[in-house]
């Protein structure tokens with residue numbers, strides 16, 4: 423088989439691929455491999471372009487044993503670190519003086535690596551979030567069994583704190599389960615017919631006690647006409663509850679949280695009929711550097727304050743997934759000292 427024919431075969435492989443023969447030169451290479459490793463690599467020594475020790479070793483081994491070897495090639499495509507799984511297979515009867523050559527194929531496993539990393543981060547985060555209240559509980563149990571055994575006042579105070587910490591763990595587990603549920607249903611379109619203004623009114627009513635406690639006035643500004651949507655009413659209730667609750671908890675110093683509804687037949691973001699619900703507070707606002715990350719799980723702009731207020735950092739992650747399921751969008755406009763506007767855009 424001529425090198426031209428080998429080149430044809432390598433070109434047909436739909437991922438970076440190259441061949442190295444017993445002279446240790448690259449005798450065939452496809453466009454994908456040139457993009458990954460360099461344009462002028464044909465006929466050059468392989469180690470000039472594949473410099474990572476584990477890759478050099480795998481290729482040398484494959485040439486020596488005329489057998490199979492596997493390894494990883496780490497790179498960066500300019501935007502992110504990339505990982506390739508490299509598989510070397512030996513072909514007899516080709517290459518210089520037909521001594522055989524190895525075919526190395528580079529499979530991009532970057533997304534698999536990223537998913538693994540996310541899973542590890544998630545487990546680490548959950549463990550950390552659970553451990554904090556658990557440590558507090560264990561500490562108080564210890565104190566109640568020992569030094570505070572006969573101190574009635576201390577006992578009441580500690581039980582109160584233990585109750586709060588247990589509630590926090592309970593909320594966290596509840597939020598995790600609800601996030602899981604929403605995620606697993608994300609591809610199932612909701613079917614229920616619902617009326618948006620009524621849903622918002624009932625959300626506001628259930629949050630009124632919280633608002634009263636925080637000295638916050640809640641208001642609703644919605645058109646007279648009914649706004650009919652197809653959606654999941656429990657989930658949308660959760661979206662607006664999370665957003666208005668955040669407005670009260672973090673923006674409550676502004677004294678009011680307003681909900682404004684606007685319906686339109688040509689919403690630019692929906693490319694068709696849509697409705698926008700804005701949740702506006704006049705609190706301290708959010709530093710722009712945090713804004714793009716708010717919907718990440720456990721991300722908190724002000725983690726001390728959020729924890730103090732019993733937040734799990736999952737509220738906006740849940741909001742994002744519910745809106746994805748509804749083919750909706752979430753926008754955040756905020757600046758320090760200017761308050762915050764969360765806009766939910768839904769197709770109508």
Ligand SMILES: Nc1ncnc2c1ncn2[C@@H]1O[C@H](COP(=O)(O)OP(=O)(O)OP(=O)(O)O)[C@@H](O)[C@H]1O
Nearest residue numbers: 668669672722723724728733734735736737738762
């Ligand atoms: N209206 C707001 N004003 C200022 N900061 C906000 C506002 N809404 C959210 N944030 C910030 O965004 C973070 C993420 O909010 P999110 O609702 O996801 O979590 P949380 O409120 O901490 O916990 P949870 O909602 O699960 O109880 C909050 O911790 C807070 O720092």
Ligand SMILES: [Mg+2]
Nearest residue numbers: 664668733737
């Ligand atoms: Mg929240």
